[in-house]
Amino acid sequence: MPDELLPFGWDERVAALFAGLDVPGAVPGRVSRVDRGSCLVVTDDGVVRASPFGAVARQAGLSGVPATGDWVAVLGGGGDDTGVVAILPRRSAISRKDPDEQVTAEQVLAANLDVVAVVCALDRPVGQNRIERMLAAAWESGAAPAVVLTKADLAPNLGQAVAEAQAAAGGVDVVVTSAVAGDGIDDVRALLRPSRTLALLGPSGAGKSSLVNRLVGDEVQPTGAVREADARGRHTTTARRLVPVPGGGVLLDTPGLRSLPLWDAGSGVAAAFDDVEDVALGCRFRDCRHEQEPGCAVRAAVDGGGLDGRRVESYHKLLLELDALEVRRDEQARRAQGRRGSKLLSEVERLEGRRDR
Ligand SMILES: Nc1nc2c(ncn2[C@@H]2O[C@H](COP(=O)(O)OP(=O)(O)OP(=O)(O)O)[C@@H](O)[C@H]2O)c(=O)[nH]1
Ligand SMILES: [Mg+2]
Ligand SMILES: [Zn+2]
Structure with missing residues (x-):
């Protein structure tokens, strides 16, 4: 062994x-x-x-x-x-579309994860759309998703911030932490077990490395102050890194994500928005886009206050993004096919030319 x-x-x-x-x-x-x-x-x-x-x-x-x-x-x-x-075959993997606009390719951020924690700092407004996007990718990975709120000590209104995060989490556990005060650290530790791997994903300055240090009980990862004006981080962590935790489990600290364009995350979006999808089962048309169609249960639920309009819109945006990705991938496949075709053709012409000579 x-x-x-x-x-x-x-x-x-x-x-x-x-x-x-x-x-x-x-x-x-x-x-x-x-x-x-x-x-x-x-x-x-x-x-x-x-x-x-x-x-x-x-x-x-x-x-x-x-x-x-x-x-x-x-x-x-x-x-x-x-x-x-x-x-070795992966048990799970979290991916995004390559953030380069010119590239239509998958980028695997990390593999063999048990928990993907979406990290969100409370020294700035809670980005509900960002939580939803990241949870869609987390669900798609095959690992269990979680939401970890950091810097609870800096939250101007903790109760409201937690409620907003919960609304975006759609039933996924929300853990509230402060690496400074030591709050909630054991709740994160509870997500770990020997041989389990937990990845921390979030924007720069969210406090991912601070959380790692607190869980390890040592300054194993450098941390960096955020900008005063807008609480943005300075991309202190520059590479993804596995960190074993005393008592069992592995943390994956990651550099702050500038963006997380979705890659092939249809079932992830469905899982992240299962409340919306449940209501959509009641729409008259199976392919209802919840726009102007008659008998739309989703619009009715938004009007009646049963669903949050912001959340439905966020869901829509992600679906549109996946549609656009699909179109680009089809185009790419067609171009590749075209290239293969013309290569084949010139090969045939070459062989025929030879035969004629
Ligand atoms: N008050 C307070 N500050 C915190 C807390 N957690 C982290 N910070 C501070 O937030 C800043 C950014 O923390 P990091 O741990 O470097 O953030 P990160 O998410 O690793 O950032 P990148 O590596 O750039 O992606 C540092 O100045 C930390 O001291 C917390 O719970 N409370
Ligand atoms: Mg870091
Ligand atoms: Zn509908």
């Missing part, structure tokens, strides 16, 4: 997956951090830098790129040619 990996979540499930691999000489490890051309992997022999792109990986036929949290097989013992040779 690889002792060093136990604090990083090694368990029988992972052991069985690794045993099923057939790569002689490879050792198991968990990706703690991903850099441009390589990643840091925790193994039983310590942390090694391994490349998923080098000769070793190529020879092994590695497909895919590892994300933080991935369980991998590593070959090479830590030397320059150490490579990632296999990525």
Whole structure:
């Protein structure tokens, strides 16, 4: 049993997956951090830098790129040619669309999570739409979602802020914390267990690293003051990183998210808005967009005060975003098809040309 990996979540499930691999000489490890051309992997022999792109990986036929949290097989013992040779099947993964407007591709933020905590600071207004967006991605990941409110000591009106967060959380647990006062830390700890991984996602300055330090009981992650004027963070954490917690469980601290464009998150949106979807079952038309259609139960519920109009609008925006993504992906697929087609055509012409000669 690889002792060093136990604090990083090694368990029988992972052991069985690794045993099923057939790569002689490879050792198991968990990706703690991903850099441009390589990643840091925790193994039983310590942390090694391994490349998923080098000769070793190529020879092994590695497909895919590892994300933080991935369980991998590593070959090479830590030397320059150490490579990632296999990525074990993921139990869950949180993704977004690549935030680059020009790119239509999935970006996996982290893998093998048990809980995705949406972190929201109370030194600024509660962003309900942002909570809903992040919860949709969290639900989609396959991990259990949670909402963690931070800086309760700075909330001008704590009761109201919590109520607003709860309204956006749609039944997901909302934990109220203060890393300064020590409030709610045990409630976050209760989400952890040995071999469980909890990821903290949220904007810069929300207090993710402060929470990590408080849970670990040591300053393992640097933290940075927010700007006075608007409480925005300064992107203190620059890489995703796995941090074992004494007493069991693993935290994933992440750099502040500037944006979280959804990727393929239809069922995540449905789960985050199951109250709206329940009401929508009563609409006259199955494909009702809840706009001008007659017999719309959602609009009736908004008018009657049973549903929050803001929440319905937020739901709509996310659905529209997913529709737009779908269109872009179709376009991309068509273009790729076109390229393949014209390549095939020129190949045929080349062969025919040869035959004619
Ligand atoms: N008053 C108060 N301040 C807090 C609390 N938690 C964090 N802070 C402060 O908020 C600022 C930002 O905290 P960080 O932990 O660095 O925030 P982060 O979410 O890790 O930010 P990035 O790494 O930039 O994404 C720091 O000055 C912290 O001291 C809290 O519970 N109460
Ligand atoms: Mg941080
Ligand atoms: Zn409707």
